[in-house]
Amino acid sequence: MTDLLQAQARAQELRRQIEHHNHLYYVMDAPEISDQEYDALLRELQELENEHPSLVTPDSPTQRVGAEPLKAFGVVKHRRPLLSLGNAFTKQELRDWHKKVAKLLPDEKLSFVCEHKMDGLAIALTYQDGQFIVGATRGDGEKGENVTQNLRTVRSLPLKIRGQAPPAFEVRGEVFLPRSGFEKLNKQREKDGLPLFANPRNAAAGSVRQLDPKVTANRPLDIFIYMLGWVQGTEMPETHWETLELMKVWGFKENPYNRKCRSLDEVEKYYDEWHEKRDTLPYEADGIVVKLDSLDQQQRLGSVGREPRWAIAFKFPAHQATTQLKDIGISVGRTGTLNPYAILEPVYIGGVVIRQATLHNEDDIRRKDIRLGDSVVIQRAGDVIPQVVGPVMEKRKGNPPVFSIEEKLRGPDGKARCPVEGCGAEIYRPEGEAMYYCPNSACPAQLQESLEHFTSKPGMDIRGVGEKLSTAFLSEGLIKNVADLYDIEADQLAKREGMGEKSAANIIAAIEKSKRRPLPNVIFALGIRHIGEENAALLAREFGSLHALAEAKREQLDVIPGIGGKIVESIMAYFSNAQNRNIIERLVKILDTPAIPSAKKAGPLSGExxxxxxxxxxxxxxxxxxxxxxxxxxxxxxxxxxxxxxxxxxxxxxxxxxxxxxxxxxxxxxxxxxxxxxxxxxxxxxxx
Known part of the structure; x- marks a missing residue:
């Protein structure tokens, strides 16, 4: 008993020391001890907790390494909605906002707090009796995802409040990846053959929304707290600035560049200063946030829709540069879209070397009159995704031809075909749409999406074949189209690392069970564009079998109520593709789809x-x-x-x-x- 009491006392002391040094290192950026000394303290605590499991507490520093993977995120209903900010893009728009506020608060003195608008993930953190208990994403503003376990791994987030704090309260902030951490993470992903994150915000969101908290723990996330959401049991200061100062005392990390401004002129000076110095920041920011300092004024102004009247985001202009358009490439998206992109003479914009940029679609290229060899203006849209603004006409040489996707992809047989190696399907563009599409569901660029859609619950409901296993099947060449799923055998699965005989047998059983899925689910699972659950059911009732639908003529489809021209064109393109027809022929032989009621029989709910x-x-x-x-x-x-x-x-x-x-x-x-x-x-x- 004495040993346990001594271990308990030592564990408490170690936790106190470690949290003290965590705060100095991650929040104050002022470490007192070396990394080796810190590691020694943490290691001693881990050994004590391993020897005495009863000593482990939820707020122990050892618990930041991540718990067991979650099956799914729960939902947290926000006690007060997380609002979205309105935007100002010019000083005149900022002054218009100020004018409206002044009109709503006549003869009242207005002061402001200015903060950087971070490129991260908004979160809400709830504390009770000084302990961090729930962390949630913004979600739709009313409800968010419960990401508590993942947020526990963020070192700058206090698991326990310092000093005296209210019995219960919520703070709101932004989880983000510093630029250095973002670059390091993408370099590692490139080395591992994984897709790169498009920007720090995507990386932060993807890191927080991991079902396995250990993944989150291995990413260098940081957090700034920017407001108090709600509080109970304690009177709070009267201003936002004083509240920020108090939350610092509680141990929260805040942006050191926050500033109190006593006039609109000071707000504009703050904006000008950081517009000039934005590239020196250790994180991505796309503007500033301006808030009324008085909490009473904030409450009286309230919000309109989902935007508070008392705050606004004043956005920085996008970074721009001029370079040469060397070529236009075509990539195929996971849903079959053909996406043109600019291949550029490398140019440096906002701390990043840009070699490629989006061109959206052929119509956009023609509207902007962008041609090969042009000098073009490039900007980072939202300071993240590079895009071509347009050509510098006075620098154009000669009269280059107008760009055409069909001309670029036209083969020796005169047909424009999908550029993905191993596909070569004839592309098509639905009437009234801006994009060209590859209709081949077995196209290597689309197969991941096709497989996930096929096995989903509304589709064939093959449980166990999620994104991870789908990726493995495809990378190993085990599956080249969705029909190949039915050729997989239990021993092929059981040999996989981390999968035993029972798991393999469950997946094989799910595959076998899917052979009897109702026809509407089978049609939905094919992933034909514009065919959701409702249209799948409509087609199933009309044709009665997958074979009959595959053989349907355009005139048969045209007369079906609810099946419009775009849908007809999509169905015809899908079933006229040779690769798709081969898949359908195999599925017709494999599946034992039960009969469904004929569409010709009116039911009690017809027309409703x-x-x-x-x-x-x-x-x-x-x-x-x-x-x-x-x-x-x-x-x-x-x-x-x-x-x-x-x-x-x-x-x-x-x-x-x-x-x-x-x-x-x-x-x-x-x-x-x-x-x-x-x-x-x-x-x-x-x-x-």
Whole structure:
């Protein structure tokens, strides 16, 4: 017992010392001891906790290395919404905002706090009794993802408050990757053969939203706290600036470049200063945030929509430079889009060497009149994604030809084909759309997306074949199209690292079970453009089999209500592709798809559009939607102008309020079941 008490006392002392040095190193940037001395303290604490597991606490510094992987993120409902800022792009727009604020607060003195607008991920951190208990992303402003375990690994985030703090409160801030950390992370990903992060914000968001907290722990994330979300049990200062100073005392890291400004002139000087020095910052910032300092004034001004009236983001102009357009390349996206991009004479913009830039689509290239060999203006859109603004016309030499994707990709047979090696499918451009597409679902550039879509729950519902396993199948050449899934054997899976016989058997069982998926799910799983669950069900009822749909003529598709010209063109392009037809022929032989009701038989819900919301008692929302469609009705995920009925379960949320406001009739699950399963004495008329 004495040994345990001594270990407990020593562990407490070690935690106190380690957190003290964490704060000095990660928050104050003023370390007192060497890395070796710090490591020795942490190692001693780890050994004590290993010997006495009962000593481990959630706020122990040893717990920052990351817990076990999560199956999914939970949802956190924000006690107060996380609002989005309105933007000003010129000083005149900033002055217009100031004028509106002054008009709403006549004869009142206005002072401001200016902060850098960080390029990171907004988060909300809740503390109770001095301990960090919940961390959540912004999400939709009302609800965010619970990323508590991952945020525990961010060294500059205090797990325990220093000094006296309110019994419960929430702070809000930005998790970000410093420029040095972003470059280091991308270099390692390039070395490992992984796709590079496009920008620090994507890297920060991707790091925080990892199901495995150990991945987050290995990335050099940092955090700045920029406001108090809510507090209970304690009176707080009257200004935002004083609140920031108090939160520093509690141990939170804040941006050292925050500044209190007593006038609009001082705000503009702050902006000019950092516009000039932005490239010297150790992180990405795309502007400044201007807030009223008085919390009473903030409260009285409130918000309009999702934007507070008391704050605004004043954005920096995008970095620009001029260079030569050497060529235009074509890449194929994961959904089959053909994306033109500029191949440039390398140019230095905002601390980054730019060699390529986006060109959006062929129409945009022609609208801007961009041609090969031009001197072009490049800017980093949002200071992140390089894009071509346009040509410098006075530097153009001669009259270069107008760019054409079809001409660039035209082969010896006169047809424009997909540029991806191993594909070569004939490309097409749907009428009224800006993009060209490769229709081949087995195109190597699309196969990852096709496979994930095919195995998804609304598709073939093959559980266990997620992104990681799909990537492995493709990289090893085990799968060259979705039909190859049905050739995989259990021993091929069981031999894989980290997968035992049981897991392999479960995946094989899921693959086998998918052979009996209903036809609407099979059609959806194919990934034909514009074919969602609703249209898949419509086509299934109309044609009755995958073979019949594959052989459908344009005139058969044109007369189906709800199947418009773009959808018809997409279906025809898909089934006219030779690779796709080979896949369909194999699937027809493999699958044992059960029969479905014919579209010619009118059901009790014919002609009615439904939306299902909330939690139902006897079935899932997906199952309710399937029953509605089988009875002749149609379903949509969201309310539309054609929605006649909203099926309401528990915790229905905002859709119920919107339906009432729009005069849309609501029905219960019980009412739906009555119309789906009428008594033998006669069919009830729920709908008059």
């Amino acid at each position: 559009e439904f939306v299902v919301t909330g939690t139902l008692c006897s079935m899932s929302r997906d199952q309710a939607s399937e029953k509605i469609r089988a009875a002749g009705g149609t379903t949509k995920p969201n309310l539309t102008k054609n929605t006649r009925y909203l099926v309401v379960g528990e915790d229905a949320g905002s859709k119920l309020d919107k339906a009432r406001a729009a005069g849309i009739e609501t029905i219960t699950e019980e009412q739906l079941l009555k119309i789906l399963n009428p008594p033998s004495s006669g069919q009830p008329r729920l709908f008059q």
